[in-house]
Amino acid sequence: MTFASVLSIMISCIFVENFVLVKFYGICPFLGVSRKMGSSVGMGLAVIFVMTISSLITHAVDVFLLIPFEITYLRTIAFILIIAALVQVVEMFLHKFVPALYSALGIYLPLITTNCAVLGSAIVISQKGAEFGFIEAVLYGVFSGVGFMMALVIFSSVRERLEFTPCPKAFEGLPRTLIAAGLVAMAFMGFSGLKIF
Amino acid sequence: MSKPRNPYSFPAMLKRGIITENPVLVQTLGMCPSLATSTSVSNALGMGLSVTLILICSNVMISLLRKLIPDRIRIAAYITLIAGFVTAVEMLLNAYLPSLSESLGIFIPLIVVNCIILARAEAFAAKNTVYRSFKDGIAVGLGFTFALVLISSVRELLGSGTLLGYPVLGASYPDATLFLMAPGAFLVLGFVVAGFRKITSKKEGK
Numbered sequence: 510m511t512f513a514s515v516l517s518i519m520i521s522c523i524f525v526e527n528f529v530l531v532k533f534y535g536i537c538p539f540l541g542v543s544r545k546m547g548s549s550v551g552m553g554l555a556v557i558f559v560m561t562i563s564s565l566i567t568h569a570v571d572v573f574l575l576i577p578f579e580i581t582y583l584r585t586i587a588f589i590l591i592i593a594a595l596v597q598v599v600e601m602f603l604h605k606f607v608p609a610l611y612s613a614l615g616i617y618l619p620l621i622t623t624n625c626a627v628l629g630s631a632i633v634i635s636q637k638g639a640e641f642g643f644i645e646a647v648l649y650g651v652f653s654g655v656g657f658m659m660a661l662v663i664f665s666s667v668r669e670r671l672e673f674t675p676c677p678k679a680f681e682g683l684p685r686t687l688i689a690a691g692l693v694a695m696a697f698m699g700f701s702g703l704k705i706f
Numbered sequence: 707m708s709k710p711r712n713p714y715s716f717p718a719m720l721k722r723g724i725i726t727e728n729p730v731l732v733q734t735l736g737m738c739p740s741l742a743t744s745t746s747v748s749n750a751l752g753m754g755l756s757v758t759l760i761l762i763c764s765n766v767m768i769s770l771l772r773k774l775i776p777d778r779i780r781i782a783a784y785i786t787l788i789a790g791f792v793t794a795v796e797m798l799l800n801a802y803l804p805s806l807s808e809s810l811g812i813f814i815p816l817i818v819v820n821c822i823i824l825a826r827a828e829a830f831a832a833k834n835t836v837y838r839s840f841k842d843g844i845a846v847g848l849g850f851t852f853a854l855v856l857i858s859s860v861r862e863l864l865g866s867g868t869l870l871g872y873p874v875l876g877a878s879y880p881d882a883t884l885f886l887m888a889p890g891a892f893l894v895l896g897f898v899v900a901g902f903r904k905i906t907s908k909k910e911g912k
Contacts, residue, residue: 531888533742537821540737582797585815586789593782622785625738625819632812677900679907683734684900691892698889 515648522652524700528626529660530690531697535626539661540686542617544672549665553658555617557651559599560627563592564650567631568643581635588631593622626657664693716841723845729822730853731902736822739813740854741891747870750858751851752806753813756795758847761823762840763791768831769839784827789818822850856902860894861885 528534535556542552567588575581600618603611621627630653634646641649667689676685712718729735736757743753767787768775775783796814799807807814817823826846831839862868865886867879884890 533738533888533891534816536737536741537735540734582793585793585796585818586786589785589789589818590782593785622781623819623821623824625816628819629812629816632815636812679900679904680896684896684903687892687896687899691889691896694892695884695889698887 514645518645518648519652520703522649523656523659524697525703527656527660527697527700528629528653529657530694531701532629534629535624535657538620538624538626539657539664540683540690543661543665543668546662546665546669548617549661550658551614552617552620553654553661555614555621556624556626556657557654558614559592559596559618559621560630560650560654560657561647562599562650563595563627564630564634564646565643566595567591568634568641568646571635584632584635588628588635592627592631596622626653660693664690667693714838714841716845719841719845720848723842723847723849724852725849725906728849728853728902729825729846730850731856731899733825734899735825736820736850737895738816739820740850740857741888741895743810743813744854744858744861744891744894745865745886746862747855747858749806749809750854752799752803753810754847754851754854756799756810756814757817757820757822757850758844760788760791760795760817761826761847761850762843764788764823765826765831765839765843766836767791768827769834769836772832780832781824781828784824785818788823788827792817822846853898857891857895857898860898861890864894865890 522528526532529536529539538552538556543549570587570591571581571584575584575587596618600611603614603618630650634641634649637645668686671685671689680688723729727733730737730740739753739757744750764784764787768784771783771787792815795817796807799810799814826842830842834842859869862870863874864882865884866881867873867875882890885894
């Protein structure tokens with residue numbers, strides 16, 4: 510594990526293959542929670558937190574259970590159950606031991622179960638095969654979460670301005686949000702093809 | 707129309723699923739697959755029909771089990787059931803339509819977390835009879851397919867000048883690849899939703 514490979518995973522997860530703006534994982538929370546800067550930060554932190562742990566656990570289950578017993582066709586079921594259970598456990602743990610963090614992330618945590626970014630990262634890691642060890646899997650989870658949060662934060666600041674601008678009636682609400690998202694995604698196209706080495 | 711007033715007649719449900727309560731264009735559910743798999747009409751059809759099939763199965767199954775599933779763990783139970791059907795469809799596509807399964811890729815397993823399916827389970831199948839849930843699955847599934855085909859035909863036409871792989875705009879059309887990439891997906895969906903609203907609001911105004 511060299512520094513260069515850490516950097517390469519980081520750049521590719523955050524910019525080149527940004528989960529939201531390039532790969533379309535987690536569009537629902539992206540559109541739903543990005544109205545205010547504060548809530549995007551909350552959702553982003555909750556996703557980073559869950560995604561880091563879930564990448565580690567799903568990778569372990571994949572390597573030690575599903576692959577040796579040749580039941581990889583159960584991946585989807587196994588992964589979603591792990592994520593659902595994990596979100597529950599994390600919620601209970603934070604509620605009991607870190608109440609401040611719990612009240613900050615509170616309402617966003619249960620939503621994460623059906624956030625396709627979390628299941629998406631677990632599946633992508635499982636498809637990478639043998640080149641991905643545990644460290645790579647965890648890094649992938651962390652940085653994909655960071656990329657998700659960054660997209661949310663950038664977009665929420667675009668959106669806070671958008672709310673008060675006049676526009677044709679048919680474009681109010683979702684359509685103009687989508688068009689603004691398209692423009693932000695266009696900016697991210699500039700990163701495509703970027704490679705460290 | 708013999709029973710025009712019955713809200714659970716099949717035509718009324720179809721109209722709601724496809725037009726007035728379209729899951730993508732009106733309720734804005736299931737955005738991830740509608741953006742990601744609408745690069746060509748054939749992908750959109752494949753995705754739409756896969757979701758329809760899973761939605762029908764999960765609606766029927768959840769409606770059958772609605773009195774057995776304890777209320778507190780119902781969401782986990784629904785997700786497990788849906789994941790089972792998704793795995794079955796994934797394996798079927800892999801065996802019989804490998805090229806489609808290749809191009810839809812990770813978005814087939816991600817159907818598990820498609821909000822449309824969970825929303826219909828929670829809002830409809832858990833409260834209604836099996837036959838009604840079956841019809842609801844068809845109606846909402848077709849609504850999803852309709853939206854996907856609408857978006858993908860715009861994207862395929864503008865992006866590569868073809869429809870379902872047949873050239874429409876002629877060989878001299880310069881490919882506007884932007885529409886096949888991520889930004890184009892957001893832009894086209896934005897304009898399609900706005901256009902859809904304009905048309906439906908005009909109809910209601912009359």
